[in-house]
Amino acid sequence: MISVDxxxxxxxxxxxxxxxxxRTGKTGRSLSRIKVMKVEEIGVDFPVxxxxxxxxxxxxxxxxxxQIGVLGQIIVSPTLCNACGLCERSCPIGAIELYQEIPxxxxxxxxxxxxxxxxxxxxxxxxxxxxxxxxxxxxNKRNKGLSPDEKRLKFILNxxxxxxxxxxxxRRT
Amino acid sequence: MIHGYAGKILRVDxxxxxxxxxxxxxxxxxxxxxxxxxxxRRLYLELKKDVDPLxxxxxxxxxxxxxxxxxxxxxxxxxxxxxxxLTGILGDSSAGGHFGPELKQAGYDQVIITGRSERxxxxxxxxxxxxxxxxxxxxxxDIWETSSAIRKMLRDPSVQIxxxxxxxxxxxxxxxxxxxxxxMCGRTGMGCVxxxxxxxxxxxxxxxxxxxxxxxxxxxLCKEVDRKIIxxxxxxKRRNLGTTMLMTDLNRIGILPTRxxxxxxxxxxxxxxxxxxxxxxxxxxxxxxxxxxxxxRYYITQEVEGExxxxxxxxxxxxxxxxxxxxxxxxxxxxxxxxxxxxVSSAEAIGWAIECIEKGLLxxxxxxxxxxxxxxxxxxxxxxxxxxERQGIGDAFxxxxxxxxxxxxxxxxxxxxxxxxxxxxxxxxxxxxxxxLTYAIASRGGDHLRAEPFFELxxxxxxxxxxxxxxxxxxxLSEKGKAALVDYSEKLALLIDCLTMCKNIGLCMxxxxxxxxxxxxxxxxxxxxxxxxxxxxLKDQIDTDRKxxxxxxxxxxxxxxxxxxxxxxxxxxxxxxxxxxIDKMVKEYYQIKGWNKKGVPKK
Numbered sequence: 001m002i003s004v005d006x007x008x009x010x011x012x013x014x015x016x017x018x019x020x021x022x023r024t025g026k027t028g029r030s031l032s033r034i035k036v037m038k039v040e041e042i043g044v045d046f047p048v049x050x051x052x053x054x055x056x057x058x059x060x061x062x063x064x065x066x067q068i069g070v071l072g073q074i075i076v077s078p079t080l081c082n083a084c085g086l087c088e089r090s091c092p093i094g095a096i097e098l099y100q101e102i103p104x105x106x107x108x109x110x111x112x113x114x115x116x117x118x119x120x121x122x123x124x125x126x127x128x129x130x131x132x133x134x135x136x137x138x139x140n141k142r143n144k145g146l147s148p149d150e151k152r153l154k155f156i157l158n159x160x161x162x163x164x165x166x167x168x169x170x171r172r173t
Numbered sequence: 174m175i176h177g178y179a180g181k182i183l184r185v186d187x188x189x190x191x192x193x194x195x196x197x198x199x200x201x202x203x204x205x206x207x208x209x210x211x212x213x214r215r216l217y218l219e220l221k222k223d224v225d226p227l228x229x230x231x232x233x234x235x236x237x238x239x240x241x242x243x244x245x246x247x248x249x250x251x252x253x254x255x256x257x258x259l260t261g262i263l264g265d266s267s268a269g270g271h272f273g274p275e276l277k278q279a280g281y282d283q284v285i286i287t288g289r290s291e292r293x294x295x296x297x298x299x300x301x302x303x304x305x306x307x308x309x310x311x312x313x314x315d316i317w318e319t320s321s322a323i324r325k326m327l328r329d330p331s332v333q334i335x336x337x338x339x340x341x342x343x344x345x346x347x348x349x350x351x352x353x354x355x356x357m358c359g360r361t362g363m364g365c366v367x368x369x370x371x372x373x374x375x376x377x378x379x380x381x382x383x384x385x386x387x388x389x390x391x392x393x394l395c396k397e398v399d400r401k402i403i404x405x406x407x408x409x410k411r412r413n414l415g416t417t418m419l420m421t422d423l424n425r426i427g428i429l430p431t432r433x434x435x436x437x438x439x440x441x442x443x444x445x446x447x448x449x450x451x452x453x454x455x456x457x458x459x460x461x462x463x464x465x466x467x468x469x470r471y472y473i474t475q476e477v478e479g480e481x482x483x484x485x486x487x488x489x490x491x492x493x494x495x496x497x498x499x500x501x502x503x504x505x506x507x508x509x510x511x512x513x514x515x516x517v518s519s520a521e522a523i524g525w526a527i528e529c530i531e532k533g534l535l536x537x538x539x540x541x542x543x544x545x546x547x548x549x550x551x552x553x554x555x556x557x558x559x560x561x562e563r564q565g566i567g568d569a570f571x572x573x574x575x576x577x578x579x580x581x582x583x584x585x586x587x588x589x590x591x592x593x594x595x596x597x598x599x600x601x602x603x604x605x606x607x608x609x610l611t612y613a614i615a616s617r618g619g620d621h622l623r624a625e626p627f628f629e630l631x632x633x634x635x636x637x638x639x640x641x642x643x644x645x646x647x648x649x650l651s652e653k654g655k656a657a658l659v660d661y662s663e664k665l666a667l668l669i670d671c672l673t674m675c676k677n678i679g680l681c682m683x684x685x686x687x688x689x690x691x692x693x694x695x696x697x698x699x700x701x702x703x704x705x706x707x708x709x710x711l712k713d714q715i716d717t718d719r720k721x722x723x724x725x726x727x728x729x730x731x732x733x734x735x736x737x738x739x740x741x742x743x744x745x746x747x748x749x750x751x752x753x754x755i756d757k758m759v760k761e762y763y764q765i766k767g768w769n770k771k772g773v774p775k776k
Contacts, residue, residue, distance in 0.1 A: 010467040012460035013271065020382065021244045021392075027463075028242075028278050028382025029331075037330065038271070040354040041321055043456070043471040043478060099380070120403075120465055121458065153330040167456045171473040 001052040001072065001130045002034070002106065002113060006156075006163050009123040011038045011045025015115035019106075022114040030099040033106040034115050037152050042164060046156040047124065049115075050074055050095040050106040051134040058087040058096050058105070072131030073108040092139035093155040094148035176386040177239035177698035178202060179280045183303060185296060187370050188229055188288030192303040197282050203700055204710045206671035207238035209265055211283060212254035216263070217717055219285075222724040226258040227344065227369035229289035235276070235335075235375070236283040238673035240697050242274030242383045242462070244395050246402060249273055249462035250673035251335075251352075257361040258369075259346040259518070259573045260594035260618050262722045264361030269461035272352035273673055275333035278379025290371040295323065295336075299378040308373040315339060315511035316351045323376050335375045338513030341368035343563045345571040347518035347596075355480035355510045356461070361595060361617050364513050386699030394693050401684050402465060408682075412458070415468030416484035416677065417447025420492075426630075426649070427746030428604035431492045432547050433524035434590060434737060437601045438746035441497030445487065449499060466678060474503050482506035482516075488599035489520035494527070495547025505557065512561045519560060521589075521596035522574045523553055529585045539581065541565045590735045592619030593727060602738050602755075604748030605629060607646075607655040607662075610758045613732050614659070616718040624662040627681040629655065652754055656761035664711045671711075715766075716774040729772035732759045 013029075013036045020031035029035060034049040052072040059066050065080035066087060074096070076087075083101035096105040106113075108126075116124045139155050146154070175197070184193040205211040212234045224230050234254045241248050251273030257264025276284070279298050286296075290305065293312040297304045311319050316338040324330050333352060341348035341364035348364030349357045358364070385391045402408065410418055420442060423429040427437040443449060450472065459469035459480050471480055482490075482503065490496060490505040509516050527545045529535040537544060541559070543552045543566075559567025569577050574596050578589035590597045595618025602609025607626035615623035628637070629649045637647035637654065640661065646654030662680065668690055669679040679685040687704050694702035723729070733739075734755045742750045763772050 007457060010458040010460035010469075011271075012462065012464050012467055014463050014465060017244060017463045024382070025388040026382035026384050027244055027274075028379070030278075030380045031382050035331075038353070039330075040480075041317065043459075043473075043480065045459075118465065121467060147328070149329060149331050167473055171454060171456065172475055 001127055001133065002049050002108070002116065003125045003127055003130070004047055004049070005123050005125065006044065006046050006159060007166070008121045009036070009045040009047060010121055011036055014118045015047050015124060018114045018118045022109070031104065033104050035097075035152060037156050039153070039156065039160065042160065044156065044160040044163065046159065047115075048093060048095055048152040048155065051093070051136060052131050054132045054135045055137055057090040057092060057140070060090060061087055069107065071108050071111055071128060074105045075107055076103050076105065078102070088148060091148070092136050092143055092151060094151035097148040174384070176384050177243065177694070178207070179277050179282050179383075181281050182283040182285065183281050183298070184285045184287075185303070185305065186288040187286065187290040187294065187305065187372060190305050192305070194303075199700065202239070203702070203706065205714060206668070206694070206702075206707070206710065207282060208236050208241070208250070208673035209252045209254065209267065209670035210667060210710070210714050211671070212236040212252055212265060213263065213714060213718055213721070215283070215285060216254055216256070217721045220256060224256065226256040226261070226264075226366055229370070230287065231256060231366060231369070233286040233363070233366045233370060234283065235286070236673070237273045237277050238671055240693060241673045242277035243385065243697060244391065244463070245674070245693060245697075246395065246399055247461060247464045247466070247675035247678045248672065249464060250675060251276060252670065252673060253350055253358045253363040255363060255366040256725065257617070258344075258365045259362040262593060262618070262725045262727050263616050263718055264363060265617060266349070266358035266360045266363050267670060267673065268352060268356040268358045269675060270353035270356030271462045272333045272335050272356070272377065274462045275377045275379040277383055278381045279377050280379070280381050284375070286370065286372065289369065293371050293373050295374040295376060296372065297327075297376050300380055311373045312342060313339065316513050317354050317511050319374055320354055323374060327376065329378060332376050332378045334377075336373060336513070337364040337367050338511055340512045340514040340561050341365060343561065343571070344368050345514055345560060345563065346573045347515040349513045349515050351510060351513055353480075357510065359515045359517070360620060362515075385697050387696040391693065391696040394689065394696060398684060398689070399465060402678060402682065405682050405684070408466070411468050411677070411682070412466055414447040414451060415470065417450055417482070417487050419484040420446040420487060421448060423600060425747070426604060427743065427748035428601035429492050430488060430599045430601055432495045433493060433528045433588070434601060435528070436745065437604060437743045437748050439492035442492065444497045445491035445499045445502060447487070450487070453499065454503060461675065464675065464678075468677065472503055474500050476500065477504050477507040479507040479510060481510065485599055486516035489516045493520050493599060494524055494553060496550060496553070497548065498550060501550045501554075505554070508557065514561060517598055518573060518596040519557060521591065522560075522570045522577055523556055525574050525578060525585070525589050528588050529581070532588070534583055534585050535581060539566075587736050590619070590737070592734065593731045595619045597735070601743070601748065602734060602753050603743055603751045605649050606652045606753055606758065607658050609734060609738065609753045609755060610655055610659050610762060611663075613734050613755050613759055614762055616715070616722055622666065622676060624659045624666050625676055625680045626655070626658050626662040628658060628662065628683070650748070650751060652758055656758055656765050659762060660765045663715060664708070667711050667714060668707065719768070719774050723773065732772055
């Protein structure tokens, strides 16, 4: 899985730019499978990407278009997918999102994730042995009607609590 | 199919609420590239010369470059252009962050705003729709509150926003426009123009993507740019400190503006340096779109937190006003960012007042009884809030230092450090001669970014000989070869502004040259941006800006510096005894430009 060290992220979105560029030759957030959330009010930046979670909410696909690969990554079949959007609605942390009827989700670039390569702050770490290690069940509450972006925000606000405590401890005591 | 460029421009008339999308004129694009160049050209073509900058007929133009939002590192900027209400001549200001790339991804290269909305409004730009929306509930809110409120209203935490604060609403002449809360289009009062249009914010959601003509070639070029950045000798320093590194650097060579340019060395520099900021208050790096330097920072103090400050704000609210309390400087940075007001211009006005009191030209009574002294943070803070609100004497300060000094007269004009009405930035020209020349000739007034001739500080003597015909061009204290250096850097600075890329990387780190830019532009857009064509376009743009300014009523004799820098040598430090012979340098510059003796372009 790709793990995130939130304390190091500067919010440059280089991971986003790399993801979309190496997969499509274009740059645009919609085409990226990793999406950086910037919470300016509290200075927090956080790339949200598929955590290869224990629960695998997205695999409930009614068309069987979503499979799990050998690295634990999500693989979407373009032929079976009919863009119903259930996977997008199912993911509690907004790590899968449809754009022009195609679900965009991290597939670890087949084992060589491009986003990691350009993160020179060490905020992203590829841990190939880690699969199903993270549970995201607790984010699955009160999500109804939230957009993927809103789900991502909710997810990171919670994740940022610890970091904010550390910052305050460091600078205000 | 169009590449690099989005291919569309947007026209918005806030009086009628009419919006119109037009196709980008590719001939214009080839000639002016984009960003500042294209904005400036638009102003030249479409604005009536004698228009009041704050009238509805005035234009506010927002632009990005052909490579903005692409895979090119630090292609993150955007530019606002208008006739400046502060100076009465060409005004523009750029900022980084994430707003520029978002506008490109929303499908626009330029947005031209005219008219005046009857009620406060904000502009929403997405692929699907353009809407002028009511912003009555946002009026009065500061920039940070405004951004948060719009994101809540739209239920979209990732929408990118440029907004003005109370200073822009109150038409402070040096009000700013900010994106990402703290990335400022700081100079020449673009926020004042936006405020005059009753336009509180521009919110952009870009769900599209930027395409390239020759993707693989472009990738190769970008990788080469990245290699140059990462192997640059200053890379680590810039990543750790960003522009705040200049506090110590400028102090070391005796050109750190101290007590309103009375000194060039600040005895308390260690208390307010970039190093101290990093050690005591920084919690992490911040960054503009797709940058690998991450030169900005997030700080937390006992009282405030936020992103920044850059060198200009750090210096303006410390040594320039004799303040050695970094807590105060950071508090003012957060305040100015919230209120949307330029740090350089506001600090110059305050510094002028303090010096005038010190010299006995004016007294406390002239300033509503405020006890204005060097380092008196209470009085400085109070005055700043009065400027934002235009209360009492703050109303006169809000007009800018030139106008303020004219109002008081009595020889106080001599201490108003501006060129063409734009307050001088932090860097004493007596010890950096090419910078001095840049302030004097810059088409937006007393500012360094029109050329950013950083090269003169590099001591790369052999390279200087090769590029500018004399080793002296790399000697900061020499006036030789500086006109040639400024001519060269002025074009490069314009090119980088047209690409809306970062100048710290492009120019100060010497990463971008005309050949690389040409290759990037050709691979990015597929249009024939040969070095010759680029050079022709840039030269023409500089001449056109000059002609436009003369049309706005600028007298070429204003190409000079305040008296202090010409007549009063610094008394201590490594720049002791130095002056700048600005008139001679300006004449040499005219000659290189091919302008006549009065500084007017020949055709």
